[in-house]
Amino acid sequence: MSDKVRVLISGRSGQLCTDIQKILNRKENQEKFEVDAFERIDWDVTDREKSKWIFDKIQPNFYLHGASYHVVDQIEKDPVKALDINVASVHDISKLCNEHDTTFVHFSTNYIFGNKDADYKENNCVTRPVCNVVHTPFFGYNGNTSYVPIDIEQCLKEPIKEHEKLNPCNFYGLTKAMAEKTLENDCKKWLNIRVAGLFGKTGSRSKNNTNFPYIILNKLDNLKEGEKIDVVCDQIMSVGYTVDIAESLINLLQNLGSTANHIYCNWLNSHYHVVNEGVLSWFDFAQFILEVLGKDKNLINPISTSTHYSDVKRPLYSALVNTLRPKLPTWQSATIRFLREIGRL
Numbered sequence: 048m049s050d051k052v053r054v055l056i057s058g059r060s061g062q063l064c065t066d067i068q069k070i071l072n073r074k075e076n077q078e079k080f081e082v083d084a085f086e087r088i089d090w091d092v093t094d095r096e097k098s099k100w101i102f103d104k105i106q107p108n109f110y111l112h113g114a115s116y117h118v119v120d121q122i123e124k125d126p127v128k129a130l131d132i133n134v135a136s137v138h139d140i141s142k143l144c145n146e147h148d149t150t151f152v153h154f155s156t157n158y159i160f161g162n163k164d165a166d167y168k169e170n171n172c173v174t175r176p177v178c179n180v181v182h183t184p185f186f187g188y189n190g191n192t193s194y195v196p197i198d199i200e201q202c203l204k205e206p207i208k209e210h211e212k213l214n215p216c217n218f219y220g221l222t223k224a225m226a227e228k229t230l231e232n233d234c235k236k237w238l239n240i241r242v243a244g245l246f247g248k249t250g251s252r253s254k255n256n257t258n259f260p261y262i263i264l265n266k267l268d269n270l271k272e273g274e275k276i277d278v279v280c281d282q283i284m285s286v287g288y289t290v291d292i293a294e295s296l297i298n299l300l301q302n303l304g305s306t307a308n309h310i311y312c313n314w315l316n317s318h319y320h321v322v323n324e325g326v327l328s329w330f331d332f333a334q335f336i337l338e339v340l341g342k343d344k345n346l347i348n349p350i351s352t353s354t355h356y357s358d359v360k361r362p363l364y365s366a367l368v369n370t371l372r373p374k375l376p377t378w379q380s381a382t383i384r385f386l387r388e389i390g391r392l
Contacts (some may be wrong), residue, residue, distance in 0.1 A: 052304035058113030059084035062249040092136040133222035141234035157243035158220035161362020206368035247289030280330035280349035285322035288381035320367040323378040
């Protein structure tokens with residue numbers, strides 16, 4: 048068996064996992080890491096037998112759970128599929144991680160926050176089947192992680208910290224909140240990486256390999272005289288450039304993967320907010336893209352969430368703050384570097 052740190056990845060073609068693999072495959076990292084990455088066609092994480100076969104063969108030190116169902120509108124129509132992929136698989140793979148002494152790296156979302164009206168009550172969290180997942184209360188959880196109630200008015204002034212209470216506003220957010228609690232309860236060694244507003248060169252598979260900047264650029268390229276681009280202005284959030292997130296995560300894996308660095312064991316079993324610094328709206332994001340490109344930012348027309356989206360709620364305030372890890376560059380810096388990476392600057 049190789050002395051390298053063995054990393055197993057599911058959902059390899061996602062925009063974040065793509066950049067994680069690019070960085071892991073750099074020459075300087077090839078000497079440290081051995082990477083096995085699978086696409087869904089090769090590994091469906093809801094297939095327990097296949098998952099066991101893969102873990103028995105690879106015996107990973109770290110497992111990165113890139114597989115996820117995150118198409119918000121579709122999830123409301125197909126909740127069982129969402130629960131299978133987002134929750135039940137976490138339960139099943141946690142057992143395999145325990146058997147192989149593997150650290151489970153789970154990716155979560157800002158959508159676990161932002162429910163001002165608290166439409167999803169604790170007693171309604173288990174009304175749909177979750178396969179073999181053991182149901183536990185989610186909100187106000189009093190386990191090995193301490194959560195404190197979230198004050199919506201205070202959130203308007205300060206971004207959300209790592210250990211504030213979960214309060215999702217839609218079923219997608221609920222499945223990810225359930226996944227976090229499943230991870231806490233079932234897995235011995237884990238890291239929960241919360242991200243938001245992802246954008247990277249690969250784009251999101253669920254959006255036909257696009258993301259928000261790509262969408263704005265496409266609309267700008269096809270804009271006719273006198274037209275404007277409608278962009279939601281009332282969702283306050285964070286965003287994350289996949290290159291920056293990947294760099295931060297791999298730095299953490301390097302530290303944890305070194306047997307000499309026992310101090311880093313204190314970083315296990317924790318929630319991390321890995322987002323670019325700063326708070327913004329989609330409207331701010333779009334205007335900045337145009338400004339950087341030397342275009343008139345007034346081509347962006349602000350609209351409300353209620354006029355743009357379906358009946359499925361989106362969090363109006365879900366800005367995250369990183370208080371536990373070295374801070375990432377600002378979202379403005381990330382946007383400029385992304386535009387350079389794709390050849391628009």
